[in-house]
């Protein structure tokens with residue numbers, strides 16, 4: 154089943170739903186005219202459809218391998234990567250000073266989603282490099298920037314993120330990797346990292362690892378962590394890859410999905426590293442990478458949802474079974490139709506949320522404090538809801554296929570296997586939800602209420618035209634307002650049992666808000682999809698709010714003994 158990048162949906166969302174023109178009206182992005190936007194979406198879409206999507210199955214069937222310490226990538230991946238690099242898509246968000254395109258995050262997010270939908274395992278590679286570029290732009294010395302940024306932006310060199318160790322997963326502060334000053338202004342890095350995405354490859358000239366480690370005087374926990382740039386090959390005086398550094402890929406993991414993406418155990422044995430940012434300021438620097446990567450992970454999963462929806466719809470229009478009426482294909486059965494509608498409506502909602510988050514990032518970078526707060530609020534929602542959508546939609550895609558969904562040849566199973574990791578890496582979804590109800594509510598719920606105000610105003614404005622859709626959205630906004638007031642009144646430790654229900658309830662409301670806008674701005678098809686979402690899916694918000702308001706007691710009253718058989 155060929156993949157078609159949803160270029161038209163991006164155009165509609167940017168122009169009619171999320172208000173991308175506010176971004177292009179700022180001096181930073183004044184050159185992003187509608188023609189430029191169009192050209193970017195069209196070009197990226199063409200590459201995704203024609204070059205990346207055909208590689209998806211090959212990566213699944215022929216995983217990356219480790220041969221004599223060297224990673225061999227899946228068939229065609231080198232050519233696919235070259236197309237990404239030559240198109241400028243690795244450095245599309247990077248500043249022009251070092252060769253980037255300087256595109257706004259809203260457009261970057263569209264392209265990342267398309268690439269993720271076409272071939273998630275390969276797209277992870279540029280996603281890691283993009284995050285590294287951003288961290289170097291924000292925190293590295295001018296010398297490091299001058300040496301590394303042009304190579305990373307052009308795609309000649311790739312980047313990685315090294316946080317995780319066996320005893321330090323969600324609890325990054327427990328890491329043990331050490332960094333010793335070597336008297337030459339650089340450091341010697343020693344330790345083991347696990348689960349490192351694209352730790353090596355056979356198509357780039359160098360790999361620049363971003364590694365979290367502790368200096369000798371670093372305090373315990375996250376406060377004592379510093380960030381280091383540790384290249385596979387140490388650049389020589391001309392900046393060319395030179396001496397081999399003391400690091401190696403120990404092994405690659407065997408995984409449920411994303412087989413084409415090598416996930417490595419890495420050994421650093423006194424490897425030469427350069428400090429990025431301040432000593433002990435590693436978490437601040439790493440957060441720059443992680444926020445971009447979180448939105449990126451949300452949108453790559455939306456890409457998988459898109460691909461799964463396209464495949465399921467095509468199958469449902471072909472397969473004949475039972476007395477379906479109409480065309481005679483299973484798409485005519487109400488249950489199948491409902492599954493497909495849910496897949497399409499949810500994909501749209503999740504896509505709108507990731508783009509709204511990206512737009513807030515763009516406006517925040519231009520100095521708008523309210524937008525900055527909104528971006529912070531929306532990032533955990535975009536990551537969590539985007540990834541849950543990827544997984545749930547891919548799961549429904551299997552169901553639509555019936556038995557053929559369970560058979561690997563259709564590719565429906567691969568979508569689910571590939572999407573499953575997105576809820577785990579870049580901070581598990583549970584940790585994201587805790588971030589939302591904890592750190593992101595430190596303002597007493599101000600950013601959340603400002604967004605709810607906007608949703609209510611939007612619903613009020615739509616009331617005269619489409620009251621049957623506007624009214625439930627207005628009601629849901631009120632419910633969310635009250636739930637937010639209730640949440641911020643709870644002690645911090647008591648919020649966490651309701652963190653995920655709160656996040657899901659908020660995502661349901663946001664999805665309804667963007668569907669309502671689409672119904673107002675779009676044709677009959679947009680309106681019918683919005684009606685499906687608002688009448689069939691928005692009511693789920695009430696169940697999430699009830700779970701939230703039940704508080705921690707029903708959860709924590711059950712101890713591990715109660716859960717045993």
Ligand SMILES: Cc1cc2nc3c(=O)[nH]c(=O)nc-3n(C[C@H](O)[C@H](O)[C@H](O)COP(=O)(O)OP(=O)(O)OC[C@H]3O[C@@H](n4cnc5c(N)ncnc54)[C@H](O)[C@@H]3O)c2cc1C
Pocket residue numbers: 313314315316317321322323324347348349350351408416574577578579580581582583584
């Ligand atoms: C394929 C793959 C690629 C990856 N790529 C990278 C990479 O490139 N770089 C990198 O550094 N890491 C990477 N990771 C690691 C990934 O980020 C971690 O697996 C993830 O952060 C979770 O850590 P963990 O596996 O140790 O799980 P744990 O931290 O042990 O978590 C297990 C469960 O407990 C929950 N939990 C843990 N702590 C808390 C808490 N305080 N409150 C509530 N619940 C909690 C979690 O939500 C989860 O459900 C990758 C992992 C995989 C599988």
